[in-house]
Amino acid sequence: MKNPLNKRIKKELKSDITKYLVIFLFMIMLISLVSGFLVADNSFEDAYNKGFDKYNIEDGHFALNREVDETFIKQLEASTGTTIYNLSYFEEKNDKSKDNNHATIRVYKQRETVNLVCLMSGKMPEVDNEIALDRMYADNSGIKVGDTISIGGRTLVVSGLIAMPDYSCLFEKNSDMMFDAINFSVAVMTNQAFEAFQSVHMTYNYAWNYAQKVERTDVEKADKLSETFLDDLTKEIKSYDESVIDEVNIYEATKKAMKEAISNCNIKPDHVLIDAMKLDIDIPSTSITNIAERDALVKNGI
Secondary structure (H helix, E strand, C coil): CCCHHHHHHHHHHHHCHHHHHHHHHHHHHHHHHHHHHHHHHHHHHHHHHHHHHHCCCCCEEEEECCCCCHHHHHHHHHHHCEEEEECCEEEEEECCCHHHCCCEEEEEECCCCCCCCEEEEECCCCCCCEEEEEHHHHHHHCCCCCCEEEECCEEEEEEEEEECHHHCCCCCCCCCCCCCCCCEEEEEECHHHHHHHCCCCEEEEEEEEECCCCCCCCHHHHHHHHHHHHHHHHHHHHHHHHHHHHHHHHHHHHHHHHHHHHHCCCCCCCCEEEECCCCCCCCCEEEECCHHHHHHHHHCCC
16 A cells, blocks of 8 residues: 555645755755864864974063073073073054054064064065065055055165964953054064164063973963973072172172163163262263252252
């Protein structure tokens, strides 16, 4: 005996063919969409993981208020089992920013060992009046290869547009809640141009990589290594400061600290009042030996 449902199914499909066709197409689109997301996710994850090796991305970094010598770096590397890289930078305002907002440009030397730069278009700086800017900032500011910008009173030609792996999003500070590709950018110059700039807005930044490779998925081990590194760094800095004082005596160490504080001022002073000692600096200064002398100088506008 034939199943009567067969006729009914055929009749049902024939009468509501449009409805079932829509359901079928919807299922096909949903499956395609989910499959596409999974493929894209795997591709992004693969590119992300390969990027650590391709660009030799740092395991971490720290900043100091003054530059340390090679002896300190070697001691820190030996005690922490790491390789330390000097990634110092200076910051200047772009005097030709769009809408006169004077964006902050953070400038590095060209990198050859860690956090390698990815050139998106144009070429890397080859002469001292060239600079390469972050591509996202340049797009937002309407800056193209061949245009000029002005930082620190110098006019520089934009030779190329770049991306840095440690600035995949343009966060100026770790505390920022949102990245800002309009008021902040990173850039690179030739090593000679960087040294010749002599900016007063220097930050002595250092990156490190562990000698023993750490899997990115092993968060617990990475956190433990970071804590150990920071503890060792604190000890080395304390030892280094003590060795400086022992080497040059407390008086000379105080003078050295004063000179470093003056050189790191965001605004260059017109005149410096110094407590009871004289400093060899290129800014007019007065050594004050008592409070009455200080009050008189301040009253006279010095």
